[in-house]
Structure formats: C-alpha cells, structure tokens
Amino acid sequence: MNAMPTPPQYLVEAGLPARDRETVLSLWRGNLGQDARMTAKYEWFYLRCPHGEPLLQLLLDVPTQTHVGTASAGRRRLVWQGRELRGGVLVDLAVLPQHRSLGPALMLQQGLIAAAGEALDVLYGFPNPKAAPVFKRIGYAQSAHLVRYARVLRHAHYLRSRLPGWLASPAGWAADRVVALRDAWSRLRGPALRSAWTDQADARIDAVWADSHKGDDVMAVRDVGHLRWRFDESPLATTRYLLVKRAHDRALQAWFAVQRIEGTLHVRDFWSLDGANGMAAMHVGELLRAARTLGCAAVSVEMCASDVQRKGWQALHFVERGRRPVFTRWSSSDEPAAAASLFLTSADEDE
Template sequence: MASTATSSYVVRAGEPARDREATLAVWRGNLGRNERMAAKYDWFYLRCPHGQPLLQLLCATDTGAPVGTATAGRRRLHWQGSALRAGVLVDLAVLPEHRSLGPALMLQQGLMDSAADEALDVLYGFPNPKAGPVFKRIGYRQPFTLCRYARVLRHAGYMRTHLPRWLATPAGWIADVAMACLDAWHALRGPRLRAHWSDEVDPRVDALWEASPKGDDVVAVRDAAHLRWRFDDSPLATTHYLLLERARDRMLDAWFAVQAADNMLHVCDFWSADGARGMAAHHIAALLRAAHRQGHASVSVEIRASDAQLRGWRACGFRPRGYRPVFLRWTRADSPAASAAWFLTSADEDE
C-alpha cells in the first residue's frame, strides 16, 4: 500500500512483531499502565487466532520516528449464512505534541486503505462521543448504539441514596424479595436447568453455536476458539463462565462470560440454544440467582440487539443505564450486509 503523507507526517503499515517496541513507546503514558499495555500487545497483537491486526504508524517526516498508532483487530462475523471479515478499531494514540485533527484523520484513512487491501468487509468501533465528528468526516456511519443495562440484586444500598437510613433497609429487603419472586417465576416457566461455574471455556459451546439460529443480524462468531482467546488467554481481566445445562440430558443450553468488579457482576458475552431469538428469561433468572449467591449487589450487560433478543433481559428487570455510539464503515458501500442490523456485546471490543 502506498504511504499517505503531509508536510509533517507519513503513515505506514506496521508489522506487529517488528514494531512492538515502537508502538509501546507511543502508548507509554497515553493508553494506560505501561505493564498492562505490554501484556495487552502480546495477547491482542501477537496471538490473535483470526490473523494479525492491521497496525498503522504515524511517523514524523523529519525523524522517521513513530508518533502515533491506530489499529483494527480482526474479527469473524456471520450474516445470513455468509462469513464476513471485520476489523474492530482500537488503540488510537498520538503523542501530545502531535495531536491535531490532521494526524488522527491520516491514521484512520490509513486503516481504511489497509482494510481494502486486506479484503476486510467492514470496520467498526466504539469511539468516545467527542470523536464522532471525526469518524463521520471520513465516511463512517453511526447506525446504532450499544446500551448498558443493569439490574439491582441487593437494594438496601441503592435505597440509601433515596431514603432515610432507617427506611432503606426494610425497603431494600422488600424489593429484594419481590425481585427474587420474579426470578423464581421465570425459572419455573422454563426447563429444569443445572448451573455451574467454570474458569475456562467449555468445548460444548461449539455445538451450541452451530445448532443455534443466527437470525438476520450481523453477529460475531462465538465458538470455543474465539472465546478461549478473547477471555481465557487475556491478561487484562479474569473471566468466569456460568454454564447452564439441561437437567434431563446434560446438554449445554446457555452460557454467560462474566467479570466481577467491586460488588457488580458484568456480563461480557452470552449465547444460548435460542440464538438470535433471544436469551430466554429463565436463562437470565438462573444467572441472577447465581450472582446473588456469590454476593453481588447488581448485574450489568452491554447489548446492541433486536427487541426479541432484549425481551428476556427486560422481563427480568434490566433497565437502560447509558449508551455508547457504534460506528461502521463498509469497504464496499453496496455490500448486501451494509443495511443489516447488528448483535453486539462488550466482548466485541478489544478488552
């Protein structure tokens, strides 16, 4: 690919193995703790099973030294029986003395050119709202948002922010009992399930993924190979799996990949035998009971999905708590999938 240049900078394609130290030098002090970023690089850039990321380096023309980076990590998508190749936008960093609109645009243009050269079908990302105008300027669309939903399990602490302390405890207890009854009702309406925790992905998720309906939305492939790399191999967070088996035959019926933070349990990803039709309320009720037994005060999840996929979460008391924009740019504007809706969770980011 030809380099893109201005009077001060040139953007060139990087090689993850060769340019590790140069990339980390740009990240240092810009993207988080140095030791954490080094571990993330080795995992995300050097061990991704879907292929090496598309790394772009912004170099100062006077010294040739990298002063900025931008990357698209590879992801496999499924849409109406077809495989799509995607890149998730990550790790945009520019040294403070070089930060302006021009360098950021150059890096993003470099990624778009690289995606075309590598035959990626689509680039997508979750930039902060302030970066929205930049992405729109270079041809990205924002067709939807990622919504964070939350459900309180232990209401006393929540009530103390709204009620006098003497009233918060009994009011919280009443709310806890009412929601526990709702969860029990949903559990009784479904098949008998056995729930247990695992520290690593269960190989049965492959059969579950293959057999489940995928619907008409664009969805990332959720097989064992991907989950093992995305969660088990990640040095950035500890992930556990709640596995739900049908009691009658021990077949895997659903799974949740979760991470604990303080008193909250965050659902990073999930899938079930119902697939695109939605995670059933009895599956979510089993998750809530398991989270409560572990002492968590709340459960959260981030989702971009159809109303059918959200129905079970809403029925179990999950309510919106915030939104983040999702930006897309298809390599071919006339792609048949360009107008399709997407199913996304926070696992579809880089960490």
C-alpha cells in the same frame, strides 16, 4: 523558476506487530493505560490473535524521522446469512501530546481505511461521542448503539440516596426478598434448569453455536476457539462462564461469560440455542439466581441487539443505564451485509 514543493509534515506507514512492538509500546507509554497492562495486552491481542495480526498504522513525523502516533484494527470473524466476513475493531489510537491535532489522528484513521480496503470487509468501533463528527467526516456511518442494561439484586445501597439511613437497610432487605420471590416464581413456571460455573470455555459451547439460529444480523462467530482467546488467554481480566442446561441433560442450553467487579456481575458475552430469537427469560433467570447466590448486588450487560433479542432480559426487568454509538465503514458499497443490523456485546471490543 518553480519553487520546490514543501515536504509533508507527516506520513502514515503500515506497521508489522512483530517488528514494531517496541515502537508501538513507546507510543503507548503514558498515553494508553498502565505500561505493564498494555505490554501484556500487546502480547495477547497483537501477537496471539487466532484471526490474524491486527492492521497496524504508524505516523511518521517527517522532519525528525520519528514515529509519533499509531492506530490499529484487531481482526474479528463475523458471519451473516451463512457467509463469513472479515471484521476489524478499531483500537489503540495514540498520538504524542505535541502532535495532537485533528490532522494526525485523521491520517491514522484514513490509513486504516486504506489498509482495510483489501484486508477486511468492515471496520467498526465505539468512539467517544465527541468524536462522532470526525468519524462521519471520513466515511463511517453510525449504525446503532451499544446499550448497557442493569438489574439490581440488593437494594439497600441504592435506597440510601433516597431514604433516611435507618430506613434504607430494612427497606432494602424487604425489596430483596420480594424481588427474589418474584424471580423464583418465574423459574418455577419454566422447565427445571441447572447451571454450573467454569473458569474456561467449555467444548460444549461449540454445539450451542452450531445449533443456534443466527438470523439476519451481522455478528461475531461465538465458538469455543474464539472465547478461549478472547477471555481465557486475556491477561486483562478474569472471566468465568455460567453454563446453563436442563436438569437431566448434559447438552448446554445457554452460556454467559461474566466478570465480577466489586459488587456487580458484568455479562461480557452470551449465547443460547435460541440464538437470534433472543436469550430466553428462563436462562436469564438462572443467571440472576447464580448472581444472587454469589452475593452480587447487581447484574449488567451491554448489547447492540434487536427488540426480539432483548426480550428475555427485559422480561426480567433489566433497564437501560447508558449507551454508546457504534460506527461502521464497509470496504465495498455493494456489500449486501452493509444493510443488515448488528448484534454486538462487550466481547466485540478489544478489552
């Protein structure tokens, strides 16, 4: 007599963001950030995304018939050589503590891969480096790194760890003056620029995107509709835009989406008419001037970009401060874009 097959411990089910809101929030509670913050994120990221609902997977514990885990992929519009691609950024993996073994997490990720096979062209994510072997095991490739660069504007704080206290402040003041003069000299050698701050994405950003050279990288569409959802409607952080133009021209040359945290101005996204040829040093210089006027001690930016695209930042002495791996998994092995490089910024994450 044949023995009855053992029922599985877990099953992965496709979720629906509108229907499964309370289930997902209950799984997040105590596992992913502050409850109020995550509730606000759900309303924005899961229910109001203009690119479509995220792919949502739920992990069912079969013996108890309760959901014990969840994972998602938020939709993104990507472009490559004039073609639009359907992207998904991996977000919000949560498994209840008593079920946190490798198996359940792998099942959720494999569920996303299966769901993405028809709905998306590529999944991408920024997992913890310790998770790299797991992602490689289920078919992801480490495509690149998201690198953080920083530039110090006010040096006294940084010199206190290297100099006696009585010397750090005057030495910092002197370093600030020298660096500011060097930056001013660089700006004088270029065309006259003007910049202005705004709290919402300006409609002229569409012209910057439309008229810019996109190159051969896979990248997110950076139009005003995306920016208004990604930043202006986000309840998670306050974002401002620095708009850069020539002195006697209304049309924009470049823009930066920034968030100020304590004394550092973090550039979350940027683009210019130069596009894939890289942000021009004169535009980065205008960002530094504006940050210095605000009293910021430093400026930072994260990007996955080619040497050409980094040149404007490197010309103004931004230095690497850290890096995170980027993993991708294309739904079709025959997709030509899979061989292309990526252009990514902090905006290509979920927060």
